[in-house]
Amino acid sequence: xxxxxxxxxxxxxxxxxxxxxxxxxxxxxxxxxxxxxxxxxxxxxxxxxxxxxxxxxxxxxxxxxxxxxxxxxxxxxxxxxxxxxxxxxxxxxxxxxxxxxxxxxxxxxxxxxxxxxxxxxxxxxxxxxxxxxxxxxxxxxxxxxxxxxxxxxxxxxxxxxxxxxxxxxxxxxxxxxxxxxxxxxxxxxxxxxxxxxxxxxxxxxxxxxxxxxxxxxxxxxxxxxxxxxxxxxxxxxxxxxxxxxxxxxxxxxxxxxxx
Numbered sequence: 001x002x003x004x005x006x007x008x009x010x011x012x013x014x015x016x017x018x019x020x021x022x023x024x025x026x027x028x029x030x031x032x033x034x035x036x037x038x039x040x041x042x043x044x045x046x047x048x049x050x051x052x053x054x055x056x057x058x059x060x061x062x063x064x065x066x067x068x069x070x071x072x073x074x075x076x077x078x079x080x081x082x083x084x085x086x087x088x089x090x091x092x093x094x095x096x097x098x099x100x101x102x103x104x105x106x107x108x109x110x111x112x113x114x115x116x117x118x119x120x121x122x123x124x125x126x127x128x129x130x131x132x133x134x135x136x137x138x139x140x141x142x143x144x145x146x147x148x149x150x151x152x153x154x155x156x157x158x159x160x161x162x163x164x165x166x167x168x169x170x171x172x173x174x175x176x177x178x179x180x181x182x183x184x185x186x187x188x189x190x191x192x193x194x195x196x197x198x199x200x201x202x203x204x205x206x207x208x209x210x211x212x213x214x215x216x217x218x219x220x221x222x223x224x225x226x227x228x229x230x231x232x233x234x235x236x237x238x239x240x241x242x243x244x245x246x247x248x249x250x251x252x253x254x255x256x257x258x259x
Contacts, residue, residue: 001193002201011203012052012078014192018172019113020054021163026112027058029237029253030143034108036239037230037255039139046106046135048097048128049115053079060088067102069095098127105137112145112253117186117209125210126223133226136258142227144254145235149179149186149211151247169195177206184211214245217254227256 008015034042043065047056050068052075060066060083070076073094080090097111098119109132119125132142158175170192177187185208192203212220221229231242235251245252 002199004201004203006203006205007072007207008190008192008203008205009051009072010074011192012072012075013168014170014194014203015075016052016054016078017163017165017168017170018161018192020052021165023054023058025237027055029233029239030055030059030108030110030112032239033141033143033255037257038108038141039257040107040137042107042140044104044106044108046102046109048100048109048111048132049118050079050092051075051115053082053092055110055112056091057082057086057088060091061086067091067093067106069093069097069100071096098124098131100131100135102135105140106135107137107140108142109136109140110143112143114146114209116144116146117212118207120208120210122220125220129220129224129227133224133258138258140258141230142256142258144256146212146217146252148217148245148250148252149181149213150250151213167197171195179211181211185209186211214247214249214252217252218245221254221256226259228259229254230257231255 045059045064045066047068050056050070053068056066056068068091070092076092076094079092083090119128136142160173162171173191175189177189179186188207188209190205194201232245233253234243
């Protein structure tokens with residue numbers, strides 16, 4: 001099989017297939033959280049680091065006014081073309097999740113699948129929360145999902161999953177190469193094995209995530225006083241099953257509300 005070295009985010013068709021195939025649980029969870037925790041009617045929704053817009057487009061089709069930004073130009077172009085195919089106005093712009101402003105405040109925002117951990121420092125993480133707080137109207141909510149680093153041995157160090165659409169199949173593998181807790185860095189390896197009727201090839205990539213323990217995240221959230229922690233869930237996305245965080249917690253979705 002031919003191997004291509006490159007950033008997975010530069011292949012939005014395959015990225016979207018892998019991460020977009022199981023959108024329903026997240027989508028229903030978002031709506032449930034908006035209903036339960038927002039102190040204002042949710043009509044306008046923003047997604048920092050929106051990628052291919054897999055959830056944004058579903059929300060737009062449901063009648064919400066949506067927008068998003070992302071640093072990857074190819075992902076933004078893919079997102080906007082998706083909206084255009086649906087007869088919707090393009091909503092994504094190239095922008096930094098830690099350095100953005102909005103013209104009109106939003107009722108809700110979300111960032112669900114670990115993108116937060118691409119932020120390389122405490123400063124950029126704080127800047128991101130400050131941008132979100134500034135973008136939200138009072139009483140609006142922000143859902144932030146990520147993998148925490150457990151204080152004991154990490155329970156999940158590899159994930160494999162597959163998705164298909166028509167004649168396209170992608171097998172994905174993601175694994176932890178190594179964790180440096182002093183530098184707060186986790187090296188992640190990723191491959192996509194792509195199968196079409198005419199070709200087969202593998203895309204290989206490596207990226208760096210910042211590590212966050214439960215305690216480190218708790219301290220970070222306290223440094224943005226405009227956002228109040230309301231509830232915490234895990235990646236089961238069960239609105240009736242909040243979780244208690246401890247040192248071994250890994251998958252979390254924080255529900256934050258603008259004071």
